[in-house]
Amino acid sequence: MLLLIYYGVSVFMTIYQYVGSESKLLEYLLDIPAFIILDVGMILIFLYWLLPNYIINDKKYIHFAFWAIIFMTLFGYLEDVIGYWSDGRDLSKIKYNLQEVLNYISNTSESIGLPFGLLLAKKYYENQILFGSIKEKQKENELKLLRSQISPHFLFNNLNTLDALIDSDTEKAKEYLNRLSLIYRYLIQTKDAEVMELNEEMNLAENYMFLIKTRFGNDYEFKVIKNVSLEEKFVPTGAIQTLLENVAKHNRAQHGKVIKAEVIIDEDWLTISNTKSMIKTNNDSLGTGLKNLEYRYQLLSDQKPEITDTLNHFSVKIPIIKLSKES
Structure with missing residues (x-):
């Protein structure tokens, strides 16, 4: 015009x-x-x-x-x-x-x-x-994300698992408590950070995967493949935990069939893929988490997450953000 x-x-x-x-x-x-x-x-x-x-x-x-x-x-x-x-x-x-x-x-x-x-x-x-619109949505979604990370439901489930371990396996109970405290400490320390170093996020992911495997036994199998160095690479804070949480929330082992998940780190992308179970999932909940990531990437990068959803597999590729040490 x-x-x-x-x-x-x-x-x-x-x-x-x-x-x-x-x-x-x-x-x-x-x-x-x-x-x-x-x-x-x-x-x-x-x-x-x-x-x-x-x-x-x-x-x-x-x-x-x-x-x-x-x-x-x-x-x-x-x-x-x-x-x-x-x-x-x-x-x-x-x-x-x-x-x-x-x-x-x-x-x-x-x-x-x-x-x-x-x-x-x-x-x-x-x-x-x-x-301005994205910023406003980001703040809303970050608040939702923080609430989900420190929600009473999340804490309640982990305390129940810890209670069971105390009687059956004291050493594992101590490790479980240590990793749980590391997760909460990290969440508190990084609550205002838009991005975090990939190696720090992977430390969080390793602790989170330990909680899932301990809580659900052999229902989940996680594999981490690091094809490149993690130095000077960043992702949105809590992004990997969000995707791992979706794996556990929307899939359950059935008839002895383990849910297999892989975290693959390449030069420009981090991919989390998993086999799917046939249980009904809360698609609205899944969509909210991914929408949150998309909004955050609109502010941080000119790329956005890529989702692949097939009958038997689900994967999300998130771009790795590269920043100089000075920035």
Whole structure:
């Protein structure tokens, strides 16, 4: 709509100018559409190629400037050629020198400057509104996540397990209590952190898997595969625990068939996959946890979790976030 308004006014002003200079019909039919097409084409190149590839993602400012100059020169030259041809002038009269190149760059910059600025401003305010909305949802979901992590139900189940272990296996009861206290200590210490180092999150995951295996016996089998170093890699705080919790909450061993789960860590992705049981699950609960992760990744990364749900298997891939030590 912004482009339509701007170029509608531009076309009207150009026609008025052409009428005053008694321009040929061909100039109306060729110059005006060419001017719009070239301008819009240049704006689209900036928005969807130059800015994403050389500024937003990689910060390659020299590359950006180089290609911007090339395209502005080319588009300025094309507009000049079309103007010469529609006016019946000899194309061989077009000059090729540094001053002409500077004129092409200047004319193209002036031509696309206002509409490009309007679109960027519109995009900026839309993103600010989206950012605010995501932030609000994130805080709501983080509160829900924290409540679920320290819920009386979670504590009650673990205390029951601990009570049973005290009579049957004192040493294991001590280890169970130690790991449970480590989990709660970690949750309290990281409650305000948006991301945590992957090795710290995996320590939490190992303790959480121990609780599940101790509580349910041989119903669950966990395997951790580390294909890369965990150094300088991050994930949203509590993300792995959330996914492991879903494995235990929505699957139960049946007829001696163990639920097998794998945590696979690659360079860019962490995958948690598990075999599925045929018991009915609370899909709303599962969806809430994954939606929470998606909202958090919208703020932290340009990638989002990938979910694969088949008849016998369920897996979630979450992007690994890489930050420098200084940040």
